[in-house]
Amino acid sequence: MKYKTKSRHIFILMSLLLITSLVAACGGPATPAPQAEPAKMEEPAQTEESTQTEEPARVEESAQTEEATTEETTETASATDSTPDSGSVELPEVDPLAVTGDIISAGSSTVFPLSERMAERFQDEGYGGNITIDSIGSGAGFERFCVAGESDISNASRPIKDSEVESCQSIGREPVEFRVGTDALAIAVSQENDFVESVTLEELAMIFSTAETWADVNPDWPAEPIQRFIPGTDSGTFDYFVEEVFDKDEEPILSAGNLQLSEDDNVLVRGIQGSPYAIGFFGYAYYNENQDTLTVLSIEGVAPTGESAEDGSYPLARPLFIYSTAGIIAEKPQVGAFINFYLTYVNEEVIDVGYFPASEDTLSVAEASLLAALK
Amino acid sequence: MTVSASTRTIAKTAAAAKSDLHKRLRLGESFIEAFLFFCGAVSILTTLGIVFVLGKESLLFFTSGEVTLWEFISGTEWQPAIGRFGIWALLNSTLMVTAIAMLVALPLGLAVAIYLSEYASLRARSILKPVLEVLAGVPTVVYGYFALTFMTPFLRSIFGDEIVQIYNTAAAGIVIGILVLPLVSSMSEDALHAVPYALREAAYGLGATKLETAIKVVLPAATYGVAAAFIVAISRAIGETMIVAIAAGAGPSFTFNPFESAETMTGHIVRISGGDLSYDSIDYNSIFAIGLMLFVMTLTLNIISRHVVKHFREEYE
Amino acid sequence: MSVKPDSSVASYPEDDGLQSFVKRRHRQGLTWRIVFQAATIVAILALLALLYNIIIGSFGYVALQNKIEPESLHVDGMPLEELSKEQLVIILSEHISKGLMRRLEHDQPFTERTRQDVYNLVIERVVEQRVVKSWSLTVSFFKRDEIETFMAGLPQGKLEFRSWLHWNFLITPQSSTPELAGIRTAIFGTLWVIFITVAVAFPLGVGAAIYLEEYAAHVGNPWLRRLNAIIQTNINNLAGVPSIIYGMLGLVIFVRVMEPLTSGAFLGAVEDATTANGRTILSAGLTLAILILPLIIINAQEAIRAVPNSLRQAGMGLGATKWQTIWHHVLPNAIPGILTGNILAMSRAIGETAPLVVIGASTFITVDPNGPFSKFTTLPIQIYQWTARPQDEFRNIAAAAIIVLLVLLLTLNASAVLLRNRYGKKSL
Structure with missing residues (x-):
């Protein structure tokens, strides 16, 4: 993409802004938006007709050219191509161009980057509707999904709890789980931190609870107060960490001093960047995105990598999910189409986002449950 | 006055002469009046709404059995997930941010007001006042950006990265001070300006210098007006949200160190409602208890300032 | 309207004590006047700092890097610039997803697209130039050596001066990639x-x-x-x-x-x-x-x-x-x-x-x-x-x-x- 940096552009822009805002001042702000709307709405309508007749032919064409000419196609692409062959399930192919209607999703901030990427790709490939993704934490996501019943898809970095299933059922929703990837929960420190490289789970528990200074945990470390940055109490990441490190007891970690909590992992990253004595944890993607300023710690000597997350040797590897219901999928075909698209292509994007792919088996389980829901 | 009085008599006699005109019921007129009254009453509804909403949810909060009123007003730890609801963890940082803001805004604001009202030439005033108005018109989220990307690095370059945390109350407080500075200066300036010129002339006549006139005559005469400005500024700083949400930190902590991070009442409300809004949970109810506290604090300050201003007006207007 | 006390009045004898007293009072007046003026200047400086901080954030040098170098996209030794439209379409289909090809085809069939259009698509979608690092305006002007050291460690990188505020920024919707995001x-x-x-x-x-x-x-x-x-x-x-x-x-x-x-x-x-x-x-x-x-x-x-x-x-x-x-x-x-x-x-x-x-x-x-x-x-x-x-x-x-x-x-x-x-x- 080319950007022109001439100052003239800014001038034009400023004057345009001036005009638009003057229009706005005269009470006409409603005019531009409705004009934009019909144009948006017409597009999908045409799509539905045209794609039915012409598109499949073209797809085959391009698929053929692809096969004929690819010798060095990327590995990920061929991997997903083979997925349907190896598994027992085969999802119907989605044509995002033919999909209309809005999709509302909310939930985990850990899953957010992945869902955001899939949504962007879905839109990039022609989906004309609107996907909203709110990054509010797994718990709040289920709240909207199961209690208020206002979201179509719930992102979660932990499995749904029984109590949540119950409240879902009480509003007539039967949640269906789709595994979309694996996260290695990253324990991160600033790159200015030169004394910690690896911690044990016990040290981790001390760092995030009783220890005042780093020296309290390990005498070799400096006697500086520990600054803790952790995800908010409603996030799946927090729940998961407490479960794994503190055996489900929230008391010690929340009683620790110098504690910062935020549902927005970006706030945590910025906080950890700021001091050599800061430490925090979040989904691996946020580390991945900030590799130049953060260092990720090994736990019990195991560094978080694709392999260690996959085979479970990294102690804090955990699954990532999205949830929906058969009812919603039946009622809103666009939701089914998006989940289908999500499961089909997630392995092409997941590494770039910063997580690790779920194994073929778990993915085909998800695909099977989608197929069941689609019927 | 005499003119208007006579017009009225004429109007009256005219009306009396054609009394049938007067008796006609004007439905439209009464309807309009009723509608206009409704418009005015909307503000009452708003207040009732605020009191009802905050009161009801706070009541749910205190009757939930998880927290007593005493724990709420005496505790110093705020961690809803494990049932700790001590408002001081949040209130303390709110007060600290406010105090820092006032350390910046009050002296500076008053000095600017004195300069504008007593020293500045007409031309300087005509330039400076709009500049300060611009400062007052900048949205608070922009100040938040300023606090995080300018003030914090600036403080860190002075005191060192070791001492100043990336989120800290000092940067937020200073920037809130800059935010309310125009408010202090313009309200104080109005008050100084309202002091009758005769007082100044009397002082000059007795041989006072300009400074002595300003400090010993004009300022005392305007005390109430300036005090009102200060109180309004405090109320504004307590209620300020975006700056602290961006720059002050996201963890409730009971600390007196301005370079450490701490979460204020408003910051906590934004964080909780921006993320985990589980309706009818204790977290959800707790932010309304904080909101009620905030409302009561700012309302009290505003009522006090209004009374102070009234006092000032009675003296000079 | 003279403010100075009239020294010829009888009750005010003209001696050195009075002179220095008056002088001191005036000096005091002057000092405070400067203080008041300084306060006003500080207030204005705050506004300037605010504006300065915003402006230096919106402009500055960026280091750009291509996901795939255009040089590597040659066919039979022919560089990208000289390829025909058909060859470019093939390159495009090799590197982007089927779904995206389908959408592009739907927007405007490739048969109807010009060569330049396809070429731009290749640059945009395949070469995918990305911002690796950005510097503020002040760093761009005064710390060139810092930028040059960084660029030295990035052999494939390109340095460009960018205004983050541009027309596309206003007309594109939000994105998770900052350089593509708009308002x-x-x-x-x-x-x-x-x-x-x-x-x-x-x-x-x-x-x-x-x-x-x-x-x-x-x-x-x-x-x-x-x-x-x-x-x-x-x-x-x-x-x-x-x-x-x-x-x-x-x-x-x-x-x-x-x-x-x-x-x-x-x-x-x-x-x-x-x-x-x-x-x-x-x-x-x-x-x-x-x-x-x-x-x-x-x-x-x-x-x-x-x-x-x-x-x-x-x-x-x-x-x-x-x-x-x-x-x-x-x-x-x-x-x-x-x-x-x-x-x-x-x-x-x-x-x-x-x-x-x-x-x-x-x-x-x-x-x-x-x-x-x-x-x-x-x-x-x-x-x-x-x-x-x-x-x-x-x-x-x-x-x-x-x-x-x-x-x-x-x-x-x-x-x-x-x-x-x-x-x-x-x-x-």
Whole structure:
């Protein structure tokens, strides 16, 4: 993409802004938006007709050219191509161009980057509707999904709890789980931190609870107060960490001093960047995105990598999910189409986002449950 | 006055002469009046709404059995997930941010007001006042950006990265001070300006210098007006949200160190409602208890300032 | 008007003590004068620092790197620039997903596309130039060596001076990639919300002001009189309530209690009622309307009060009814003042963030809002989101978005001032 940096552009822009805002001042702000709307709405309508007749032919064409000419196609692409062959399930192919209607999703901030990427790709490939993704934490996501019943898809970095299933059922929703990837929960420190490289789970528990200074945990470390940055109490990441490190007891970690909590992992990253004595944890993607300023710690000597997350040797590897219901999928075909698209292509994007792919088996389980829901 | 009085008599006699005109019921007129009254009453509804909403949810909060009123007003730890609801963890940082803001805004604001009202030439005033108005018109989220990307690095370059945390109350407080500075200066300036010129002339006549006139005559005469400005500024700083949400930190902590991070009442409300809004949970109810506290604090300050201003007006207007 | 004490008066003997006393007092006066002036300068410096900080964030050098170097995309030794359209289409289909090819084909069939168009697609989608690092304007100018050291470690990288504020930034929707993100959705969201805010607050506010100024004083009933006094005090107090409290009010009343109304479900305006919720433009607009109502009322009251009484008396004297007098004589004269106040209140509403965060503006939304029942995001919310991100590039686009917001507000405020200057004198 080319950007022109001439100052003239800014001038034009400023004057345009001036005009638009003057229009706005005269009470006409409603005019531009409705004009934009019909144009948006017409597009999908045409799509539905045209794609039915012409598109499949073209797809085959391009698929053929692809096969004929690819010798060095990327590995990920061929991997997903083979997925349907190896598994027992085969999802119907989605044509995002033919999909209309809005999709509302909310939930985990850990899953957010992945869902955001899939949504962007879905839109990039022609989906004309609107996907909203709110990054509010797994718990709040289920709240909207199961209690208020206002979201179509719930992102979660932990499995749904029984109590949540119950409240879902009480509003007539039967949640269906789709595994979309694996996260290695990253324990991160600033790159200015030169004394910690690896911690044990016990040290981790001390760092995030009783220890005042780093020296309290390990005498070799400096006697500086520990600054803790952790995800908010409603996030799946927090729940998961407490479960794994503190055996489900929230008391010690929340009683620790110098504690910062935020549902927005970006706030945590910025906080950890700021001091050599800061430490925090979040989904691996946020580390991945900030590799130049953060260092990720090994736990019990195991560094978080694709392999260690996959085979479970990294102690804090955990699954990532999205949830929906058969009812919603039946009622809103666009939701089914998006989940289908999500499961089909997630392995092409997941590494770039910063997580690790779920194994073929778990993915085909998800695909099977989608197929069941689609019927 | 005499003119208007006579017009009225004429109007009256005219009306009396054609009394049938007067008796006609004007439905439209009464309807309009009723509608206009409704418009005015909307503000009452708003207040009732605020009191009802905050009161009801706070009541749910205190009757939930998880927290007593005493724990709420005496505790110093705020961690809803494990049932700790001590408002001081949040209130303390709110007060600290406010105090820092006032350390910046009050002296500076008053000095600017004195300069504008007593020293500045007409031309300087005509330039400076709009500049300060611009400062007052900048949205608070922009100040938040300023606090995080300018003030914090600036403080860190002075005191060192070791001492100043990336989120800290000092940067937020200073920037809130800059935010309310125009408010202090313009309200104080109005008050100084309202002091009758005769007082100044009397002082000059007795041989006072300009400074002595300003400090010993004009300022005392305007005390109430300036005090009102200060109180309004405090109320504004307590209620300020975006700056602290961006720059002050996201963890409730009971600390007196301005370079450490701490979460204020408003910051906590934004964080909780921006993320985990589980309706009818204790977290959800707790932010309304904080909101009620905030409302009561700012309302009290505003009522006090209004009374102070009234006092000032009675003296000079 | 001489201020200096007259030394020739008998009771003030002319000795050195007095001289030095007077001198000291004057010196003191001068020092403090400088202090006052310095305070004013500090205030102005604060404004300049604010602007400086925003501007250095919006412009500066960026280091760019290609995902795939164009040199590697040759066919039979022919460089990318010389390839035919068909060869370029093949390259494109090799590197992008089937779905994307299908969409591109749908937008405009490749057979109809020009070679240049396909070439641009290859550059945009395959070469995919990305910003690796960005520097602020000050660093760009004064610390070139720092940039050069970085570039030395990036052999394939390209250095470019970029304005983060550019045309595409205004017309593209949000994206998770900062250099591709824009504020189109946010601008439309802001316009919609403000439209609703003004449409609700303006009539209500002016109505209330008319009632309080023109009717309340002539009410006979003592109870009603009392009520009117309460309304007046109440409005003044409401003006001082923190905006976040209004957000909480909006959350409970508009988002939750009035959900069927604000979600549009009762009108059947939404395609499915199951997932509709009250976090809509309408809720936001109503919340902000209530927020700025006191400001509008107070300003409108002042404007109406400034209309000379003789106009009213003249109107009444000619036999006009009260409303006729107000509508034909009072309001036309007060309207410039009312509008000025309204514009100022509007710019306050445009900049509000906290109440909208509380009632739940969406975090990620890429499609323009299409009506009062849409989900939305606004400019300040976008700035807030981007400011919270740790990467420098997000800081850059936050700064660019701030410039847009400030230009919008300055334009509004300037038009308010113009309005005041133009009509203000005429009416008095």
